[in-house]
Amino acid sequence: MTNGRTPLYLTILVLLGLAAVVLWRQPYSADWPGSGYTLPARRYVQAALRQDSSALADLSASGAAVAWALAAARTPHRPLEAWARRAQAWVGRRHADTVEVFVFNASAEVCPDTAIRLRFVGAGEAAKVVQASSACFDER
Numbered sequence: 001m002t003n004g005r006t007p008l009y010l011t012i013l014v015l016l017g018l019a020a021v022v023l024w025r026q027p028y029s030a031d032w033p034g035s036g037y038t039l040p041a042r043r044y045v046q047a048a049l050r051q052d053s054s055a056l057a058d059l060s061a062s063g064a065a066v067a068w069a070l071a072a073a074r075t076p077h078r079p080l081e082a083w084a085r086r087a088q089a090w091v092g093r094r095h096a097d098t099v100e101v102f103v104f105n106a107s108a109e110v111c112p113d114t115a116i117r118l119r120f121v122g123a124g125e126a127a128k129v130v131q132a133s134s135a136c137f138d139e140r
Helices: 007-023 036-048 053-059 065-072 080-085
Strands: 087-095 098-105 115-123 128-133
Touching: 007 128, 036 053, 036 065, 036 080, 036 087, 036 115, 036 128, 053 065, 065 128, 080 098, 080 115
Parallel strands: none
Antiparallel strands: 087 098, 098 115, 115 128
C-alpha cells in the first residue's frame, strides 16, 4: 500500500540533497575583494619592517616604493608593526595592469582608520609595488 504522501517526502528528500550538494561545492563562492593582494602587501610591509632593502627591491617595481618603505620603517614608535601583524587589503581603482590597494591594520591603537595605499603592477604572486603612501607616515 502506498501512502499519498510518498511523492511529497521524496521531493523534500531530493531538494535537501541538492541543497547539501550546493552548500558543499559552493559553485558561486568568490574571494573577498583584495584578498589576492593581501599576501604581497603583507610581504612588502614585513620586508619594510625588517628594513630589508634587497627583499623590498624584489617586491617593488620602483625605487620610490623601496625608499618609502625604508623611511616608514624608521619612524619612531614603529607604527608599521600594526600592519605587519594583521593587514587587510581592499582593492580600489584598477587601470589596465595597475591596481590601487588600501591596506588597513586591525589595531585601533596605531593610526586608526588610516590605510597604506599601495599601487601594484601585475597580479597575484607576481604583483609588485610601484608606489606607496599613507597619511600615518607622511605627516610625521
